[in-house]
Amino acid sequence: MQLVPGIHAFLVMLAALFLPVVEAVASEIAQQKRPNIILVMADDLGWSDIGCYGGEIKTPHIDSLARDGLRFAQFYNNAICGPTRASLLTGLYCQQVGHRGDRWNEPKDFSKCVLIGEVLQQAGYRTMMVGKWQGRDSALDRGFDRFFGPMCQAKISYFHEVQQNPYYLDRKRIELPKDFYLSEALNKHATDFLKESLAEDQPFFLYVAHIAPHWPLHAREADITPYRKQYFDTGWDQIRALRFERQRRDGIVPAQWKLSPRLKGVRNWQTEKQKNWQAERMAVYAAQVAVIDRGLGQLLQAVKEAGEEENTLVMFLSDNGAAPDGGLAPMKSGFGFSMKDRKANWRKDGVLIRPGSGPDNMPGPHDTFAGYGLAWANASNTPLNGTKLSGYEGGIRTPLVVRWPAVVRKHGQITKQPGHVIDFMATFLDVANIKYPTKFDNRKPLPLEGKSLLPIFRGKQRNAHKELCWSTPWHHAILMGQYKAIRSKKGGAWQLFDLEADGTETNDLARQQPQRVKEMTNHFAVWSKRVNAN
Numbered sequence: 001m002q003l004v005p006g007i008h009a010f011l012v013m014l015a016a017l018f019l020p021v022v023e024a025v026a027s028e029i030a031q032q033k034r035p036n037i038i039l040v041m042a043d044d045l046g047w048s049d050i051g052c053y054g055g056e057i058k059t060p061h062i063d064s065l066a067r068d069g070l071r072f073a074q075f076y077n078n079a080i081c082g083p084t085r086a087s088l089l090t091g092l093y094c095q096q097v098g099h100r101g102d103r104w105n106e107p108k109d110f111s112k113c114v115l116i117g118e119v120l121q122q123a124g125y126r127t128m129m130v131g132k133w134q135g136r137d138s139a140l141d142r143g144f145d146r147f148f149g150p151m152c153q154a155k156i157s158y159f160h161e162v163q164q165n166p167y168y169l170d171r172k173r174i175e176l177p178k179d180f181y182l183s184e185a186l187n188k189h190a191t192d193f194l195k196e197s198l199a200e201d202q203p204f205f206l207y208v209a210h211i212a213p214h215w216p217l218h219a220r221e222a223d224i225t226p227y228r229k230q231y232f233d234t235g236w237d238q239i240r241a242l243r244f245e246r247q248r249r250d251g252i253v254p255a256q257w258k259l260s261p262r263l264k265g266v267r268n269w270q271t272e273k274q275k276n277w278q279a280e281r282m283a284v285y286a287a288q289v290a291v292i293d294r295g296l297g298q299l300l301q302a303v304k305e306a307g308e309e310e311n312t313l314v315m316f317l318s319d320n321g322a323a324p325d326g327g328l329a330p331m332k333s334g335f336g337f338s339m340k341d342r343k344a345n346w347r348k349d350g351v352l353i354r355p356g357s358g359p360d361n362m363p364g365p366h367d368t369f370a371g372y373g374l375a376w377a378n379a380s381n382t383p384l385n386g387t388k389l390s391g392y393e394g395g396i397r398t399p400l401v402v403r404w405p406a407v408v409r410k411h412g413q414i415t416k417q418p419g420h421v422i423d424f425m426a427t428f429l430d431v432a433n434i435k436y437p438t439k440f441d442n443r444k445p446l447p448l449e450g451k452s453l454l455p456i457f458r459g460k461q462r463n464a465h466k467e468l469c470w471s472t473p474w475h476h477a478i479l480m481g482q483y484k485a486i487r488s489k490k491g492g493a494w495q496l497f498d499l500e501a502d503g504t505e506t507n508d509l510a511r512q513q514p515q516r517v518k519e520m521t522n523h524f525a526v527w528s529k530r531v532n533a534n
């Protein structure tokens with residue numbers, strides 16, 4: 001009988017010996033299960049340019065994310081590069097970290113925030129970034145383990161180094177190879193970083209901040225060719241009609257919405273005198289979008305080959321709506337370039353730019369500098385009203401496509417739940433099971449403004465933001481439930497739109513519902529004061 005307790009004691013002792021090992025293994029498994037995160041952001045891409053939001057530009061890889069995952073029909077940014085990036089990186093309204101609609105992408109007041117790379121890095125993630133870094137310091141000082149891209153302090157060229165945009169690989173200043181093309185270089189370095197990470201056990205965060213399809217219109221001839229005839233044959237009116245038709249068919253916009261009218265100044269395509277030139281502008285832009293998609297394809301292929309598809313969260317969005325710049329008619333100058341000032345000191349190699357754009361100076365080549373203009377921006381944002389810089393939906397609404405097979409189970413979903421780039425920080429911390437820090441180094445970050453999107457990924461209803469507010473370069477705006485109030489920063493009356501019935505903001509309800517306008521604008525005033533907006 002004595003033997004039994006002895007064995008029992010022995011077994012207890014054995015279990016006690018192994019318990020830490022068992023726990024360690026369990027914790028290692030939990031550690032391994034933390035998802036990888038890939039975030040790809042386009043720059044100045046319109047709401048409907050990609051195929052899965054109605055566009056005719058070939059984006060098979062972005063569309064594959066939609067097919068296997070989830071599209072957000074009402075997701076928001078801050079209408080311009082820097083403010084969107086500040087919110088994306090911090091989970092705060094950009095005004096809270098010192099932004100007032102200006103161009104720098106990083107927060108100015110670091111005492112009040114922590115960056116997404118910093119938090120993920122400290123929690124054991126490998127953090128990597130390629131692309132648009134507009135800070136005056138290195139991304140490696142701001143929470144990233146790896147970096148490739150330009151320190152953007154001036155207008156970019158896709159083909160050459162510009163004096164004030166030096167390129168870095170991590171902290172090393174690098175010279176660009178011959179036959180350089182910016183988006184391809186970003187694709188290559190993103191894929192290289194990704195493959196390095198996939199070879200290790202550590203979970204990773206890869207942030208691909210493309211600069212395309214932001215002007216200038218620069219693309220390789222082989223990428224432009226497939227689009228030239230299509231845009232000449234259709235024109236912007238038909239492109240808008242076709243995109244709208246596909247959006248309604250696919251359920252990305254409700255049937256009762258009306259197509260927003262042409263933006264002021266945009267003419268009927270039939271009366272356009274320079275169809276060749278106009279078509280070329282959109283064809284070059286489409287080529288720039290196609291290169292982004294190709295890069296995503298390379299990333300998805302690497303993830304697939306490593307067998308990491310199931311546990312990798314992939315997201316794609318744009319930092320603001322399509323940009324209105326570039327003019328509506330041929331011109332002899334633009335973007336600071338003219339015959340009097342061809343900016344010999346802009347490009348590092350000193351090659352002069354052929355200023356302006358027109359039938360005798362087609363966009364696309366390395367020595368041109370052009371934008372596609374308001375008419376095509378209008379088409380890029382189909383069916384929404386407004387452009388980049390604006391508080392209308394065409395300025396602030398972005399596609400957001402999400403694939404994460406382990407969590408987003410129902411394929412091809414479209415959610416109407418609203419979200420905002422302030423939600424990324426909360427989302428990434430939630431999926432990685434990390435607590436938002438109350439203290440980081442010597443900083444005391446403000447409480448998060450964003451809310452996790454994870455419930456939406458899981459197919460559930462999340463508690464919606466009570467309100468979302470904007471102070472964009474042109475407008476003040478507030479969204480509460482299905483209603484949005486907006487006014488010009490130059491003054492004038494508030495407008496009110498029911499976005500559920502009228503997402504294209506064609507029917508102003510302010511006169512019919514003055515009480516609602518008053519209530520919403522009171523909320524806006526409180527927000528504006530709280531975040532110190534202008």
Ligand SMILES: [Ca+2]
Pocket residue numbers: 043044080081214319320
């Ligand atoms: Ca932008």
